[in-house]
Amino acid sequence: MWQGMFSVFVLFGLWQAAGALRVGGIGDIPTPVDVARALVDATQTSRYWSSWAISGERVAIGFLAGTLIGVPVALALGMNRTLRGIVFPVMETLRPVPPLAWVPLSILFWPTLELSIIFVIFLGAFFSVALNVLGGVDAVDPSLLRAARSMGARPRHIFWMIVLPATIPAIVTGMALGMGLTWEIVIAAEMIAGKAGLGYLAWEGFVNGSLVSILVAMVSIGIGGFLSCGLIWVLGQRATPWQRKS
């Protein structure tokens, strides 16, 4: 923990020093102190908080939809060979298309801009979660399945008592990676198509030539991603008390 604090402190220290010494390039960027001041000022405005709310809501809806659909779909594909044979090739075809490449089509297809942004976020979360969970199902230790079957476990027991708990760590990993990805997507989508949100805030700073506004938005996005991913890891730890703490 203290190592982490130390390195972050050094980063900010170097950044601040570069500003104070007017080092070429980096020196032209506002210093951490400037950014912190601007951030405190920003928190006094309702526009800042509404940007948080708008981006947060998009992330939450897209992410939850992606998870709630991705987890069961992947479990079903993992358990049923026939279904997997039919559906998996389609998923593999669509997966390499970056979510942001969906933005134009999404805007044309969905009736509102809001829905189109959420859809793109959903796609990112869905693939991340689904592929991790599918990998998790495949990685279930065969000797455990063998032991369970030999003691008389039926398919429903195998699913609920073996496969599902064995897959929880993969679900958590998929969700955490998916959450990171959704933040990337929401910011980019807001820059391309948004009228509000933290990504739009950064873009607006760019359009107005205000470096400090861009940095305030970037720091805010970083905080958002850190907190939401951290929350998932903490909940994941709680959900798997049988794992050795690493």
Next chain:
Amino acid sequence: MAVMGNDRFGEIEVRAVSKAFGTEAGRKLVLEDCSFTVTRGKLNVLVGPSGCGKTTIVNLLAGYESPTSGSVLLDGKVAGAPDWSRLVVFQESALFPWMTVLGNVTFGPRVRESMGRKAVRLEAMRLLDNVGLGEFAHKYPFQLSGGMQRRAELARAMINQPKVMLMDEPFRGLDAMTRELMQEYYLKLFEESGRTNLFVTSDLEEAIFLADRLIILTIPPTRVKKVLEINLPRPRRIEVLTSKQFLEIKQVALEALHEEALKAFSSDRKGAADLVEAFSKRVGSTPLVPGV
């Protein structure tokens, strides 16, 4: 309750079983015309060098594999797919990591709904007390030592009242001290229940210490070399290892294994070195094969 010959327990007959793996081109014959009986109510021990097909035999008996020719009979009927009539305790722990020890032990009865909830719990606790894990009922497997995990697995298998218990080198990989303790625990459990057991090992001393019947295997393609009835008194204590009777049995067993070692050696088999190494350390200063 040492009930011998009780039909709660089973007898497995391995009748002229051969098992080959691989394609027509690269066919490898592991077992050839192998016949023996896992006698009812006895602790049968299979001993042979690593790579002689012991695990294949366990898989055939448990039903995870089927013989290329010949048959495996449980109480006179062909032993089919794996079920709880023949449960295996493997080398590697197969405890469910997300269930507590108690959850693991009650698994079989829970999925088969074969006992009431309270009865299952009571029986599980009784078995756990028997293997010295009463206080660890609510721990997860990762919180147990290797020896404790094997004991938990023993309890998890026994609650299902298997007709035959199959033990596939279960104490391999444990340190010497733990291993000795495990052998004593295991003997105590066997002596109390009188259940049919097949215990597979590559350690001759362990084999003789545990066995009622010692089944010595040949080098591959494997068949039975010799069956020895071990009449050491029960309950057995570790002191028996130094008794005259024990050493005599060991001598006979070693001679049989020595023959196999020489055979392997002269035919220049890959497994020969293993075989010689596994058994030569047991005869003290006299090397089994000259020059080794």
